[in-house]
Amino acid sequence: MRTLIRRSPKPAKADPAPSRWAWRMQRLMLTPGFRLALRAGVPFGLAMLIGTIYLSDESRRGAIIQVIEDTRTSIQDRPEFMVELMAIDGAEDALALQIREAVPLDLPKSSFKLDLPQIRATITALHGVRQASVRVRPGGVLQVDVTPRVPAAIWRRTEGLALIDESGAHVRDVGSRLDHPELPLIAGRGASRHVPEALQLMRAAAPLGSRLRGVVRIGERRWDVVLDREQRIMLPEADPVQALERVIALEGAQEVLSRDVAAVDMRLASRPTVRMNEEATREWWHIRQLSGQ
Numbered sequence: 001m002r003t004l005i006r007r008s009p010k011p012a013k014a015d016p017a018p019s020r021w022a023w024r025m026q027r028l029m030l031t032p033g034f035r036l037a038l039r040a041g042v043p044f045g046l047a048m049l050i051g052t053i054y055l056s057d058e059s060r061r062g063a064i065i066q067v068i069e070d071t072r073t074s075i076q077d078r079p080e081f082m083v084e085l086m087a088i089d090g091a092e093d094a095l096a097l098q099i100r101e102a103v104p105l106d107l108p109k110s111s112f113k114l115d116l117p118q119i120r121a122t123i124t125a126l127h128g129v130r131q132a133s134v135r136v137r138p139g140g141v142l143q144v145d146v147t148p149r150v151p152a153a154i155w156r157r158t159e160g161l162a163l164i165d166e167s168g169a170h171v172r173d174v175g176s177r178l179d180h181p182e183l184p185l186i187a188g189r190g191a192s193r194h195v196p197e198a199l200q201l202m203r204a205a206a207p208l209g210s211r212l213r214g215v216v217r218i219g220e221r222r223w224d225v226v227l228d229r230e231q232r233i234m235l236p237e238a239d240p241v242q243a244l245e246r247v248i249a250l251e252g253a254q255e256v257l258s259r260d261v262a263a264v265d266m267r268l269a270s271r272p273t274v275r276m277n278e279e280a281t282r283e284w285w286h287i288r289q290l291s292g293q
Contacts, residue, residue, distance in 0.1 A: 059284050076112040084140040091146040094172075095128045099144065100288035102126060104113030111136045119144075127170045153195055154180055156187035156214075166199070197240070201225060204244050208257075222267070232263045243269065 055061050060069050075081075082254045084107060088096045100109035102122055105114075123132040125146065131147040149171045163171040163180065170192075174180060184202040191198065199214050205212050205225055213226040223240050225233040235243050243266040251257045256264065256274065265273040 040164075076110040081111050082108045082140050083111050083114060086142040086144060088144045088146060091129075091148055095126075095146070095148055098126060098128065099123055099146070101202050102215060105142070107142075108140070114142065128172055130165075130169075151180065151183060152199060153184045153186050155192050156185060164192050164195060166193045166195055183192060185214030186217070188220075190220035191217035192216075198223065200241050201235075201244060204241050205248070207248050207252075211257075227257065231261060233242060234263055234265045234267055236267045236269060239269075246272075 015129070055064075072191070085103075086103075086105060086107065087099070088099055089255045091099060099178070103119055120132055120134040123129055123134070123146070127148055128149055131151045133145045135143050149165040151171050153164055154174065154177060155162050155164045161174045161177065162172055163183070165171055177185060184199065186192075186198045194217065198217075201215050202212070202224055208227065211227045212227060216224045216226055218224050218234075219258040219288055222237040223235045224237065226242060227233070231245050233244060247256075247264050247266060250264075260276055261274055263275045265275065
């Protein structure tokens, strides 16, 4: 006999698989780049947005800049960072005064406000300075160590007399030759570019003693050695020292330069020439005329 009680159908079993969108989200959360963007990118973007909105006000930007400037100034102007004086070593009084005039510092001044490379470049640009180093020494001292240029000769030029070193660099102007009688005298256009050769000639001419006046660059090619009584030794372009030594040897043997000679021409090594002065030439012609009568 069939029962008349109606039984409800069994409910369908739920599918444990996630939906398509849930599956995609789970896969996305497993991506390292996406997780990094959530942890860092989102906070950074929010911070940038808030900062941009906050700094869009000009008065707020000015207040922040002023706080930064005040903080930096308070640190830079601390006593331990202040430079009280400048010390110069290696330079004589005149050069040291020139350096102080070229670098006028309003001391005391913070070491953070000193442009040391620029100060060094300014000092090195001075004629009398070969090298220079600049540093801030403990105790608030700006230390300047100078290697000065050593004058090697006096150069006579159209602008006047000047001291130059062995490289031909200008050291300083001088008013008179007598201010530095111990230095050799060179002259002529382009002579400063050949100072080592000029000094070799002066050393080779040392046996001439006080008769030596100096050397002159001729045509920017060669040298003339100038003696007293307006005598000249005209040297060749090549091997001038060797030619000068030949003239000095000739002077020792025959006293050529002690005679009435205006110039000894050594420009042609194979044919040295001696030119007499005008008075000796006139006397020679007079003797020839008398002998011809």
